[in-house]
Amino acid sequence: MAKIVGAIMTSHVPMIGRAIANRNLQQDPYFKPFFDGLHPVRDWLARVKPDVAVLIYNDHGLNFFLDNLPTFAVGAAPVYHNADEGWGLPPFGSFAGDPRLSWHVIECLIEDEFDIATCQQVVVDHAFSIPMLLLWPDERPVRTVPILINTVQHPLPSPVRCAKFGRAIGRALESYEEDIRIVVVGTGGLSHQLEGTRAGFINKAFDLECIDSLATDPSRLTRYTSRELVALAGAQGVEILNWITARAALEGAVREIHRNYHIPISNTAAGTLLLEPLAA
Amino acid sequence: MAKIVGAIMTSHVPMIGRAIANRNLQQDPYFKPFFDGLHPVRDWLARVKPDVAVLIYNDHGLNFFLDNLPTFAVGAAPVYHNADEGWGLPPFGSFAGDPRLSWHVIECLIEDEFDIATCQQVVVDHAFSIPMLLLWPDERPVRTVPILINTVQHPLPSPVRCAKFGRAIGRALESYEEDIRIVVVGTGGLSHQLEGTRAGFINKAFDLECIDSLATDPSRLTRYTSRELVALAGAQGVEILNWITARAALEGAVREIHRNYHIPISNTAAGTLLLEPLAA
């Protein structure tokens, strides 16, 4: 049977792409505090060697438009191409899919009454490619399953619904018959806001509360509405929904392997968190 | 406050389009038994004069492709155009939307934990246009809200989930603040199958069971899985999910105003059912 070996949450700020394209920048004082936080995660990955990464993220207007914007979507393609998003980030190539696992997850989620969209083709954006390159800078040893959450068009799914969705994803993965090791990756956040007169908003206290809650008591975050998350974490900080969902894929008690928090990368408070199920 | 005045279920067989384009055919013995069943429904509509029709139907590969196929979707456009589906049915023009009501429904459904896709543009197919023309042959006096259910790509939503979805649609409509009268229309069915060596499959006994159940005890239909509906009603007969959803929008006891059942139109058992909430 398949086994979830852990959950990684990490930011996907486009500016990180610069320091991926030019690795020298990773030693630059601006980027170093964030990249230093990734080494323990890469060491852990080298040790646990997952076969598959399930990426829980939000599309930023590359793959989906407002004419058909799913609340939750699951990719089921043999390969996912990263593409031009229009504002200058160079694409980072392609990522192998695992359509058989995708369809298993889709079957389970529909049976569990999640009304997902199924996507047999997905162009993945920086919220998928940047975390993949952060976690596996030199090779692409894992197959991937993209799971997308709407953070573009309100009403967004509530934290409660996302937590239920994450738990259902976890159950689906654990019921897969093949003996594979799966890591769940939630991308985005932490606090930031791009638009409006509150642009540049950061909420360090709330970010630290989020990291603590996800590590020790994730139910604390499900008290909030998605609107309240916008107020507390900023309009884009609501990407914490991806973290909440990824965290909920782990059942039972967890062990915190690593955390990192740094302000700023571009307009964003950047964070990383690695949790392992205690049973693992 | 808004009020649901009734639910109409009717078939959307493309061949009906011929007798819409050429009304003389409606007196032809092939079409007459079906069209005769519509007169009491049109009389009822002339009497209750709804302001809005909410159409619950399935797209047949015109608006959605497998790259982004929602389980449930809600349209929120100011106008919906009917278009060429590739196999010869001439389009029947355009239908006015009610985006404000659409967004109200969307807000309510997300709050109720239905993971719908939102669609600010929808090209409607024969499953929308044919019922509209059957119900309002001479004018277009209602605004519309399209609600789409996946019947193309398995896994489909279960009858249980569809019934919950329908009830949530009903609650959403009834909580709308404007004093409007709304009719819910479920389209498609009844038993038919286009593909495979079982093409031409019809199940009269099951169709009559469906009509009876929806009129008197809709919970009987939610015992089935969607796969069982395929076995019992045919691969396309599974469109009964649209009827189940529309019926569930009505709360409490209902009065049956009219029913009609006739085999065949093209490959399909064609039916019509009109129910009114007893409280109305």
Place this chain on the structure above:
Amino acid sequence: MNAPKKHPEIPGTIVFDGEMAMKGYALNRMCYSFNSAENREAFRADEEAYCAKYGLTEEQRDAVRRRDVLAMLEAGGNIYYLAKLLGIFGLNVQDIGAMQTGMTVEEFKQKLVEAGR
């Protein structure tokens, strides 16, 4: 929930599930393009080139060449998309019903009329 159960077979019916969807994507994508009259024209003008452009598998191309509906379904074709291709060939749902069941179109129509008795 646990792993979805294996579903019982439904006689004479290929349920279009993930398995079939994986197989049929190229064919279905081509068929979806036929919502546009221009694309239907391009297919008519050069069928082989059009199929190649959409990367159809050899099994799919062969089924299309032979106008063999059952083979198209076996190759992962979904009937809702196939209907657009079959329309180009001048086949409606009663024609393909007859083809798939090995009847004449008249026999197929008669079978449906009798189902109502």
Place this chain on the structure above:
Amino acid sequence: MNAPKKHPEIPGTIVFDGEMAMKGYALNRMCYSFNSAENREAFRADEEAYCAKYGLTEEQRDAVRRRDVLAMLEAGGNIYYLAKLLGIFGLNVQDIGAMQTGMTVEEFKQKLVEAGR
């Protein structure tokens, strides 16, 4: 559930909900087209014609002409789509952060560094 409650205002923030979506559709649809380099080129070549083709409202065209981000948001623009248009103007998220808050870019960056203290 009953009618969704009116949500409290969030200072300095326009929540992109149905209300804004209804207002902004034409602008957002244009911006979505800028995922394609060819379309970005066409916009650069003839901005007015490109805006007309997508049916922008006068309010939206005026906001685009003036490179006024706050006005684009008021006109229903969604930041995820607007970012593609702003990229054409050579503006990144820190540039527009400064514009919207009335700071210089250096001041805006400094404000972010200070948020970490």
